[in-house]
């Protein structure tokens with residue numbers, strides 16, 4: 001409710017360029033760095049040529065069959081995601097869904113979303129992953145089901161190493177009985193640790209195939225000031 005009021009009261013400006021009247025303008029949306037070109041089929045990391053496993057995911061046990069993302073998590077996307085997550089700018093969910101649905105095909109599986117951590121749940125009713133899943137569900141005309149629950153508080157992943165992230169989210173989710181194939185939606189794929197933990201819970205709950213879809217993906221070589 002608070003974010004609805006803020007939407008009405010605050011003058012709207014594009015979060016990226018400051019252009020008045022919108023939360024993000026068409027020019028800035030169009031300029032977001034799309035993940036194009038050869039990628040790893042499994043984890044979506046950009047590669048020199050198409051591969052089924054890459055340096056980033058080879059040897060890792062991942063509970064999801066593949067992960068796909070629409071844009072590179074660079075500085076411009078970081079600013080947008082920050083405004084989306086922390087300022088609760090609701091129109092950005094729709095904008096992120098438009099960009100994601102343009103970039104990725106969908107085969108009709110129901111969507112599930114990564115639930116918010118305790119800190120975020122306490123802070124605000126706004127939850128980007130759920131909002132993105134709802135917007136994508138409407139665009140792809142598929143149901144969105146709320147199957148996942150966090151069992152542990154799970155400290156924020158920000159600033160942790162891969163090993164720490166894995167330990168932090170291990171066993172962090174439980175899932176209600178899952179359809180055999182689902183697509184797990186989240187806002188940002190950083191190391192895949194959260195997606196793996198959530199997909200593990202879905203697999204334990206009956207899913208035979210879990211795919212992951214995120215709006216943005218962290219890519220080595222692109223540096224940002226903080227990790228989401």
Ligand SMILES: [Zn+2]
Nearest residue numbers: 014017025028
């Ligand atoms: Zn703009």
Ligand SMILES: [Zn+2]
Nearest residue numbers: 040043054057
């Ligand atoms: Zn890979």
